[in-house]
Amino acid sequence: MRNSQITEQERQKAFESKKKAEVVERQHLHVRYHIEDMDVSDRPKRFLTAFAAILRHTNYRFALEHFIRISAKCGRCAVQCPIYTATGDVCDIPCYRSELLLSVYRRHFTLGGMLKGRLLGSGYLTDEMIDEMADTFWNCTACRRCTMECPVGIDHALITHLGRFILSEIGIAPRALVVSTREQLEGKTGNTSAIPLPALIDTLEFLEEDMKEEKGVDIKFPMDVQNAEYLFTPAVSDFLMEAETLMGIAAVFTATGGSWTISTEYFDAINYGLFYNDRILERVILKLYGQAERLNTPKILIGECGHASRSAKQYVPVHCGGKDAKPVFNILEYTYDMLKSGKLKLDPSVITERVTYHDPCNLARLGWIVDKPREIIKAFCKNYVEMTPTKEENICCGGGGGIVSIDEVRSYRTIIGGKAKADQIRATGAKILIAPCANCKKQLRELVEDQGIDCEVVGLHDLIYKAIIFE
Amino acid sequence: MQEFIDFCRGPLFRLTFLVMIFGLIRILILDIWGAVEAYRNAGDKNLAWKSAFIKTIQWLFPVKHVVARRPVYSLISILFHIGLIVVPIFLLAHVQLWKTSVGIAWWTLPYDWANYLTLLTIACSVALLLGRALSKTSRTLSRKQDYLWPILLLLPFATGYICANVTVSPSMYQLVMLTHMLSAEVIFIFLPFTKIAHCVVMPLSQFVMTLAWKFPARIDKKIAATLKKEGQSV
Numbered sequence: 001m002r003n004s005q006i007t008e009q010e011r012q013k014a015f016e017s018k019k020k021a022e023v024v025e026r027q028h029l030h031v032r033y034h035i036e037d038m039d040v041s042d043r044p045k046r047f048l049t050a051f052a053a054i055l056r057h058t059n060y061r062f063a064l065e066h067f068i069r070i071s072a073k074c075g076r077c078a079v080q081c082p083i084y085t086a087t088g089d090v091c092d093i094p095c096y097r098s099e100l101l102l103s104v105y106r107r108h109f110t111l112g113g114m115l116k117g118r119l120l121g122s123g124y125l126t127d128e129m130i131d132e133m134a135d136t137f138w139n140c141t142a143c144r145r146c147t148m149e150c151p152v153g154i155d156h157a158l159i160t161h162l163g164r165f166i167l168s169e170i171g172i173a174p175r176a177l178v179v180s181t182r183e184q185l186e187g188k189t190g191n192t193s194a195i196p197l198p199a200l201i202d203t204l205e206f207l208e209e210d211m212k213e214e215k216g217v218d219i220k221f222p223m224d225v226q227n228a229e230y231l232f233t234p235a236v237s238d239f240l241m242e243a244e245t246l247m248g249i250a251a252v253f254t255a256t257g258g259s260w261t262i263s264t265e266y267f268d269a270i271n272y273g274l275f276y277n278d279r280i281l282e283r284v285i286l287k288l289y290g291q292a293e294r295l296n297t298p299k300i301l302i303g304e305c306g307h308a309s310r311s312a313k314q315y316v317p318v319h320c321g322g323k324d325a326k327p328v329f330n331i332l333e334y335t336y337d338m339l340k341s342g343k344l345k346l347d348p349s350v351i352t353e354r355v356t357y358h359d360p361c362n363l364a365r366l367g368w369i370v371d372k373p374r375e376i377i378k379a380f381c382k383n384y385v386e387m388t389p390t391k392e393e394n395i396c397c398g399g400g401g402g403i404v405s406i407d408e409v410r411s412y413r414t415i416i417g418g419k420a421k422a423d424q425i426r427a428t429g430a431k432i433l434i435a436p437c438a439n440c441k442k443q444l445r446e447l448v449e450d451q452g453i454d455c456e457v458v459g460l461h462d463l464i465y466k467a468i469i470f471e
Numbered sequence: 472m473q474e475f476i477d478f479c480r481g482p483l484f485r486l487t488f489l490v491m492i493f494g495l496i497r498i499l500i501l502d503i504w505g506a507v508e509a510y511r512n513a514g515d516k517n518l519a520w521k522s523a524f525i526k527t528i529q530w531l532f533p534v535k536h537v538v539a540r541r542p543v544y545s546l547i548s549i550l551f552h553i554g555l556i557v558v559p560i561f562l563l564a565h566v567q568l569w570k571t572s573v574g575i576a577w578w579t580l581p582y583d584w585a586n587y588l589t590l591l592t593i594a595c596s597v598a599l600l601l602g603r604a605l606s607k608t609s610r611t612l613s614r615k616q617d618y619l620w621p622i623l624l625l626l627p628f629a630t631g632y633i634c635a636n637v638t639v640s641p642s643m644y645q646l647v648m649l650t651h652m653l654s655a656e657v658i659f660i661f662l663p664f665t666k667i668a669h670c671v672v673m674p675l676s677q678f679v680m681t682l683a684w685k686f687p688a689r690i691d692k693k694i695a696a697t698l699k700k701e702g703q704s705v
């Protein structure tokens with residue numbers, strides 16, 4: 001990663017707040033993202049109550065205990081963080097950020113800390129400390145690069161994850177995420193983009209006609225098929241913005257004779273719970289799983305979306321019966337298998353431009369889906385270049401951790417969050433950037449636009465759609 | 472004076488050494504116990520054992536990480552750790568003490584090596600201390616113990632070196648020896664209660680990280696009930 005800080009001018013633009021002063025005043029909170037009005041009384045006490053309740057019913061305590069024992073404050077994580085590398089601000093050092101929450105834990109939830117605090121009469125959680133957490137926990141893109149580099153093994157992303165969870169329990173969470181989630185779990189349409197079912201059906205029929213015209217083949221989006229092999233659920237925004245990705249996926253299923261279905265009752269894999277609240281995470285998982293049970297599909301398949309895939313992959317087993325739960329796959333795994341088995345054929349003469357591949361953190365960081373997409377790409381794109389660093393060590397698009405959905409922080413995302421990524425993309429000289437993730441794609445499009453990079457951002461199935469051969 | 476030295480070498484050493492051993496065992500047990508509990512509560516027990524194990528080994532013998540990033544800092548830090556572990560355990564004079572008092576002995580460092588390694592450890596701790604004090608990033612992160620530890624660790628090494636290599640007057644020798652033992656004993660006492668505890672629990676970190684993301688099943692309603700938020704809208 002190039003060690004280049006932003007200029008003073010860029011800083012001002014990146015941190016420019018679009019919030020009205022009176023809102024900040026009313027909410028007693030200096031953060032750049034919008035928040036719904038909440039109870040502002042006695043925040044520290046409510047924070048501690050929420051913290052205690054969470055500790056009581058979850059597994060976080062043992063990890064926090066471990067982390068406070070070993071934290072060596074070596075600062076090695078700092079050079080890994082794309083945010084800190086860009087801002088150079090102390091509050092963006094991963095270890096500093098973690099310490100904000102660890103110190104609250106130490107002071108209020110360990111015997112030694114409580115005694116010391118009582119004796120010295122100090123260290124009590126204050127409104128200012130909550131302000132700082134609310135600000136800096138949402139600067140982080142949850143990319144988990146820092147975790148990779150901590151010699152003693154502190155999971156800063158886990159601490160930020162927990163910090164956001166506690167904050168959200170006292171009403172501090174980005175409005176953009178909360179409003180979408182409310183629609184998804186309690187609204188009429190039941191999805192984060194508020195797409196009514198008739199509109200969805202219209203869209204899909206329209207796409208089917210398109211595909212018939214373009215490919216001369218009947219390609220369908222099967223709906224509510226009982227006993228299909230896969231329940232397919234993409235990030236719902238794909239239905240609005242990533243038609244080509246969906247067409248590519250439908251084409252792959254048609255060409256390979258796969259058995260799949262979309263549920264009309266619930267068709268959204270987005271899970272913002274992963275970014276701000278474990279309770280929400282759980283509810284979204286249960287909703288998704290309910291559809292797999294209703295349609296009796298043995299497998300769950302998530303579309304091109306990193307966080308949706310990771311949250312389903314990790315938390316379906318957690319909440320739906322451990323190893324007996326229905327297995328979760330990402331669409332790249334299916335397409336890869338089909339390619340290897342020879343059922344999927346791609347024309348290597350269609351895509352001639354130079355292409356590169358962006359690893360979504362949620363797919364690649366833990367080594368889940370790394371080489372498969374590369375093999376698919378190399379099967380039909382002859383002019384392929386890697387970014388550096390790449391694979392498990394990739395650099396985040398700059399919109400991770402749910403930040404991409406917060407429109408009012410776009411300048412932060414494209415000036416600071418995506419700075420290192422922009423340098424990386426430029427260095428490849430690629431004209432097509434493949435990013436198999438709804439969130440990454442949105443962020444990367446804004447990034448190339450704001451940074452003036454001449455590169456088209458697409459999903460992997462967008463290209464597959466162009467190159468697929470029907471026999 | 473000699474009596475005091477004997478006291479430090481005998482009962483005080485035994486006491487502080489036991490404090491350290493039991494302190495470390497306690498922490499290890501607490502840590503493992505916490506992890507076992509968490510594993511029991513986890514809704515999904517399918518852990519990535521293998522990858523956690525590989526990462527643990529990669530950090531215990533961090534060759535890969537040295538070449539990858541911050542080579543100078545990493546190298547100094549690794550040499551420092553090697554010196555800290557090897558010198559006190561394998562120094563001839565220390566092993567002889569064990570032999571005369573407890574009757575056990577093991578392989579020892581050749582005299583010259585021990586000397587070089589001691590000097591190297593001292594140099595590394597000074598370098599790390601300077602690095603911490605001079606870099607803005609590290610300065611902001613540092614607590615008191617982060618500065619005190621390198622100094623404290625440096626003491627027994629420097630005094631040990633003097634005792635072994637420099638000819639001083641007998642009374643001076645006693646003083647240096649006393650400092651040597653007392654500083655080591657202070658280290659023993661504080662070791663389990665500060666960040667140096669990582670010497671025993673650090674190998675568990677990668678497992679802790681993997682396990683910590685395996686939440687217990689169905690916590691939504693329980694937390695809501697505790698916070699009296701049942702039925703509340705998102």
Ligand code: SF4
Nearest residue numbers: 081140141143144146
């Ligand atoms: S998760 Fe990524 S953005 Fe967040 S602190 Fe770590 S390296 Fe920085």
